[in-house]
Amino acid sequence: MHIFNPDSLILGAAGFNAGDMLYQLLAFLVLLFLLRKYAFGPLMGIMKEREQHIGNEITEAETRRKEAETYLTQQTEALREARKEAQALIEAAKKQGEQQGEAILQAAREESNRMKEAALSEIGREKEQAVQTLRNEVAALSVQIASKVIAKELDEKSQEKLVDDYLKEVGEAR
Amino acid sequence: MEHGAVTAEFLGLSFNLSNILMITIASLIVFLLAIAGSRSLQMRPGGVQNFMEWVIDFVKGIINSTMDWKTGGRFLTLGLTLIMYIFVANMLGIPLAVVIDHNLWWKSPTADPAITMTLAMMVLVLTHFYAIKLKGAKEYGGDFLKPMKFLFPLKIIEEFANTLTLGLRLYGNIYAGEVLLTLLAGAGTAGIFAGVLSFIPMLVWQGFSIFVGAIQAFIFTMLTMVYMAHKVGDEH
Known part of the structure; x- marks a missing residue:
């Protein structure tokens, strides 16, 4: 093993070379x-570009999210509206049905009343007519009796008998 | 274990060819790594791009912890290049050291004080440059008299001390690691018994060197940003 040369420890392996310094400086600057x-x-360009890209993406994502939220609110609103409308429709239909039923019932009631009235008045008229007919008949009978009495010139006894008969006859006819 | 180095003269300057080689290799690796990370850029990063983006975020965190991003943003590339270059340079010397004819060829370029001091001086010059550029010469000069006027000499010393510690801390850590690795490797080749004995320490020390290399790269970048914030920031 060799022993170190103190010079080499201080100044490196080969002493001092000014050219090295110049070369190092030049090499580094180049x-x-x-x-x-x-x-x-x-490289920095693309890093900046990526930064911008990511920023844009985030902004866009936020916009999208906001849009989606708006849509969601709108949809919910529309759904609620539709539900309300349907409820109203059902309600209206129910009411209409009730009204119609009421109306039909009313009409039927009126019709029946009218028919009853008509029937009653018919009955009254018939009765009137019957009474009238009877009266006419009684009058005719009375004239017949009178003419028979006059024609026969009966005695008091037979006349009485005759009147009785006739009255009886009328009574039976009645 | 003492290794020499091949030097060459060019334009009146002497060059350590080993340093030149390793600086070039380290720069090339960093460049290729960065290119691999940004070759096919995608919105959804994968593989190397993911790693590079992690590094960018990491350096961003360093800068954000020392100054606000408005002033610190411009130093992001500087910090990235520093941390990647120093990390790669630190790693280069760990797995092997190539010695040809007793001349050391393959090593960490950061195991040479000239290299680390160059980086440190460059950083300090940059801090002064940006201080003048961002705050104006008057306020820059005024900062030397704050908080007390009589502290001016200390402020001057501080600048040199900062440079020296920044550069020599990195050099010392990496060089010490390499020296010990060289020793262990030398023991490993000395004989079977010594080889078996030195295998475990070798393993441990290599792992520790990786840790130290990474930490030193981080510290260098962190301190760069601290000095920068110290010069550029307005809180003083």
Whole structure:
């Protein structure tokens, strides 16, 4: 094993070379320039682009969410409206049905009343007519009796008998 | 265990060819990783893109913890490049060290103080630059006299201390890790008994080096942002 040369410990392996420094500086600056132009520039560009893209996506997603919420509210509102309408329709139909039933019932009642009235008045008229007929007949009978009495000139006894007979006859006919 | 290095002269400057190689490799790996992460960009990330985005978020977190994003946003690329480059550079020396003819070729570039100090100085210069740019020269100069005027010398010292600690902390951690790995590897090749004996410590130390490398990359980036916030922020 060799022993270290103290010089090499302090100044590296090969002493001091000014050219190295110049070369290192130049190399670093060239590297910096090349990296900026060909690597980091585009890379940072795409990172910024992605950042914007993500930002846009988030904004869009938020907009979509808001839209969806609006739609949901609208749909709920529409559903409630429809339900209300249906309820109203049913209600109306029920009411109409009731009214119609009532009306039919009313009409039927009126009709029956009218028919009853008509029947009653018919009966009354018939009765009147019958009474009238009877009266006429009685009058005719009376004239017949009178003419018979006059024609026969009966005695008091037979006349009485005759009247009785006739009255009986009328009574039976009645 | 002492390794030399191949140096070359160019335009009056000396270059350690091993450092040049490793800096290039580390930069290349970082670049390829980043390109792999951003080659086919998708809104739904997967694979490497996911990892790169995680790194970006991580550095964003570091910056956000030191200053507000309005001023800190501009340092994101700097922080990303720093953390990735330093992490990759730290990792390079862990699995192997290539030595050819007693010259060390494959190592962590951050195991050289010149390299780490370069990065540290660059960061400090950048903090001063952005302080002047964002707050104006007058307020920038005025900050050196706050909170007390007699603290001015300390403020100057602080700048140097910041630079030194920032650079040397990274260097020290990584270099120490490599030295110990080299020692263990040397023990491993010395003989069968020593090899068996050093296998477990080697394993442990490599795992620890990965941890240290990651932590140091994070600390370097974090401190960069702290210094930056210290200079740029208005809370003082």
